Amino acid sequence: MDFALTDEQRMLEETLTRLVADQISPEQRRTMLAAAPNGSSALWRTFAELGLLHMPFSEDVGGLGGDGTDLMIIMQALGRGLVPEPYLAGLVLPGQLLALTANSEQQTRWLAPLLEGEHQLALAWQEIGARYDAFTVATQATQQGDQWQLNGKKHVVLNLEAAAATLVSAQLASGKLGLFIVPADAPGTSTHLYRTIDDQPAGDLTLDSVTLPLTNCLSEDVSDVLAEVLAVGRAALCAQAIGAMEEACDQTLAYLKERKQFGVPLSTFQALQHRMVDMHLHLEQSRSMAILAATSLALPASERDYKIAAAKAYCGESARFIAEQAIQLHGAMGMTEECYVASYAKHLVMFDHYLGDSDYHLETVSELLKVA
Template sequence: MDFDFSDEQEQLREAVRRWAARAHGFERHRAIVRDEGGDSAAVWAELAGLGLTALAVPEAHGGLGFGPVEAMVVMEELGRGRVGAPYAAAALVAPVLLSGAPEALQAAWLPRIAAGDARVVLAHQESGARYRLDRVETRLAAADGGWRLSGRKSLVPVGDRAEALVVSARDDDGRLVLALVERDAPGVTARGHLLHDGTRAAELTWQDTPAQRLSAAGADALPALEHAADVAIAALCAEAVGLMDFLVALTADYLKTRRQFGVPIASFQALRHRLADCKMELELARSMSYLATLRLADAPEVRRRAVAQAKVQLGRSMRFVGQQCVQMHGGIGVTDDYVGAHAFKRLTCMELQWGDTLHHLGEVGARMQDTAGVFA
């Protein structure tokens, strides 16, 4: 079996890497956090100009119709370039959620997503849910021949700036459903804020807000929601691999230039061993990221187990690589003026997103069979 990337995938990687190196340096990242609240319309327009917003949208709706491997390649390079745009949420997860929507809604929103004119993001996190997708108290009630949404969601990526949101809710029969609501609809209250890593999220409240139901009557939306979550986790894993790759390379360069006792500290055996351990953790994370991506097209049980296994390994690797690289840098590794500190903060936040390591360890344990999946 050939695991090499195709020429087209390598060209895609190179295009994203060149753009990030040229147009999204450290100073621009700090300016976006400081002056634009962690979300830049100009960066999104540049991503659209590269065609990246059309990556996962079907060709029938004006997209490129690429698959999970191409998405992984893009996410690795966005991670390497420390691009904090909500690309996975708005360009990879949204098309998955809309793929089961009525044709009229797909025709209304997917071309706009592909063109970069609209961002549609998932709002699923509720207080007390503790990463459980099925713990939902938000309500979608039938009213006046339509639907009304009431409830609250937390930590929604750019939730106060996205043009629309896909919201998980319970209908009148208690079924889990998905609904699409526009950000400027009546009854919407949004409070945007920065996260610790400089990305933007929002707390959202709806009160009898007009919405459109995505789920078919009588259908349970949990499988669709789990699929979207797995796509998001695979993308997060790929982004983390790119970011760790950058941080390990940055640390190696620092060890070569920092001198102590008249010699570069890269000559100290203890530090060389620690950097080698970081490289080992990085490669373990890379292999599990590949596994998660390649399993996205498999049956739900196989896919969910592989994604949970990947998130466990990535959680451990992110914590180890981030902490070790900061320690090898010394005090400069935690200063706001140094790019390594921002990479460390991003890795720390990513470990907690879409379920922390302990949560996914529980998911892996719940899915273990006699073979523990090793020979499956």
């Protein structure tokens, strides 16, 4: 397949490459991670000025009408620099759900400020025991007169601390899956905040008789839309992993050229050359799968889910392989915080677990093949 970027997409790629190189050095990233989560950081405002916050959304809701390829370009650049801003968790996932389910009043209240960079949101869909299944939900929502009441607990909610509100999925009395927007200061909510292994801010959200007005219900049957948005997220994660894998390979090759043993660079040893070749083979094959995922978002649901599940599974396995090889080829120093490749390795290992790991997606591929 001839996959070529348009002139506009090449300009976007070049702009992001320069931006990440200028503003996300290892020291700058550590400073950003040490700071409290803030939806209006200088870098986030730069994203807004460049139109990156509008890019993934349709023109109907005030976006720029970007497609899966545009999102892939953005996420790949962010992955290459390990940019800590929650572009996917705080913007794309909750924003796409709002774009597809919210009425005009809800969009004005929550989506428009999101695209302008005035606040961030979060999506709470994971629950303990569900094993990445977004449709096995114990959280309950009951309608009582002119209000909704939510009870339950959501786990590993990325960007929870910085979010002005969280989109929460809950089971309804009808048996269908509903979607609600819960403000951060809603009475009855409590949070347990922490960092994931790769330093992403996350938390568990407990809902204890949380009372919401009817206008905070985005949908009383969100299953199909949620599946569509999670597919977008998985395709975006594949692209982000490609950027991180590229940089891990580049840093490892640079180290092998610099480090010497017996008076010659490590890169001259044939066994180590073979391992670098294996890393690049995994990278290039994963790149093809990431492109497949990005270009499959507009397909019918079953075909879309099959191809994106296959891409996520393959990229997850490749990410772990490249992370392990990068650490081994750096030797003991590859495990230290001072060696920047360690941050890429942690991110690549955790990538496999975000929005479903390789085993989960291989099961999805197997089930869809049986149906076909």
